Amino acid sequence: GFGSSVDLLDGAVVVGAAGEGRAYIITVGDGPIEGRTSSVSAPGAEDDESFGSSVSADGDFIAVGADRDDRRAEDLYGERGPASGGVYLFSRTLGDWALAGHFTPSNGDAGDSFGEIMLDGDNLAVGALGEDGDGTALDDNSAFDSGAVYLFR
Numbered sequence: 001g002f003g004s005s006v007d008l009l010d011g012a013v014v015v016g017a018a019g020e021g022r023a024y025i026i027t028v029g030d031g032p033i034e035g036r037t038s039s040v041s042a043p044g045a046e047d048d049e050s051f052g053s054s055v056s057a058d059g060d061f062i063a064v065g066a067d068r069d070d071r072r073a074e075d076l077y078g079e080r081g082p083a084s085g086g087v088y089l090f091s092r093t094l095g096d097w098a099l100a101g102h103f104t105p106s107n108g109d110a111g112d113s114f115g116e117i118m119l120d121g122d123n124l125a126v127g128a129l130g131e132d133g134d135g136t137a138l139d140d141n142s143a144f145d146s147g148a149v150y151l152f153r
Contacts, residue, residue: 016052067115085114
């Protein structure tokens with residue numbers, strides 16, 4: 001799954017490895033690649049959650065999608081439903097990457113596949129290909145796999 005998604009970040013390449021459950025940050029330059037590579041993963045992640053299926057980077061932030069994640073935003077160890085999806089935000093401080101946030105939709109359900117992402121400054125857009133809502137109410141699930149996009153600021 002190495003290369004399942006890629007983005008560029010200030011002299012580095014961010015590479016999702018969805019099958020492994022990691023995202024790699026590889027600095028462009030000379031010398032052994034091992035010395036220019038760091039990685040991030042979600043706490044308690046399992047390989048089948050597709051962490052790294054989508055990556056997006058901007059400034060000192062990297063967002064990583066896990067469209068098969070089943071955890072809640074407020075409780076990384078509690079389950080929302082199989083393949084409901086999640087997005088993890090990492091921030092760079094003094095050259096190290098640390099978890100800064102975990103996002104899920106307020107109306108997330110099993111099979112929503114929330115996790116296709118685009119990070120731009122303070123804006124994070126997330127697609128959920130399997131969302132079943134018809135757009136009339138948050139708790140509506142009458143339009144099977146119609147999809148949705150969520151915006152976080």
